[in-house]
Amino acid sequence: MIVLWLASLVLVRIVHSEPFRDCGSKFGKLYSLTVTPCDRTPCALYKGQNATITIEFTTQETVKDGHISVHGVIAHVPIPFALDNSNLCEFVSPTCPLIPSIGKYTHTYSLYVKAMYPSISLTIRWELQDSSNEDIVCVEFPVQLI
Numbered sequence: 001m002i003v004l005w006l007a008s009l010v011l012v013r014i015v016h017s018e019p020f021r022d023c024g025s026k027f028g029k030l031y032s033l034t035v036t037p038c039d040r041t042p043c044a045l046y047k048g049q050n051a052t053i054t055i056e057f058t059t060q061e062t063v064k065d066g067h068i069s070v071h072g073v074i075a076h077v078p079i080p081f082a083l084d085n086s087n088l089c090e091f092v093s094p095t096c097p098l099i100p101s102i103g104k105y106t107h108t109y110s111l112y113v114k115a116m117y118p119s120i121s122l123t124i125r126w127e128l129q130d131s132s133n134e135d136i137v138c139v140e141f142p143v144q145l146i
Contacts, residue, residue, distance in 0.1 A: 058105065
């Protein structure tokens, strides 16, 4: 009975984990990605609701300012996604400048999933970039717009 219970816990953890891929972090290290709400893989983003992206990372270089770049990747074609506010420093804690000796930083961004978006499965590419457009971290993760 205990073995069955433990196996169920492991299965639940596998089903609810958010798979992600580092897509070319240049001078940062990606530690975790959380998409809220996310109750399955790929994460379902519901039209007409907010979704929150949380990324834990470190940097190996000092970053005075930067921005967030987001693309929807469909059939290997990246399509830019405009954010209302893409100023990295407003969505990272501790705030800018990002300094290697600080340790882990947390980037949190909530976005509204517009009802006009098509219902589609795609990959989101989320990049935290410095002022020279170099990726501090780059992460890709699958989602389904519902």
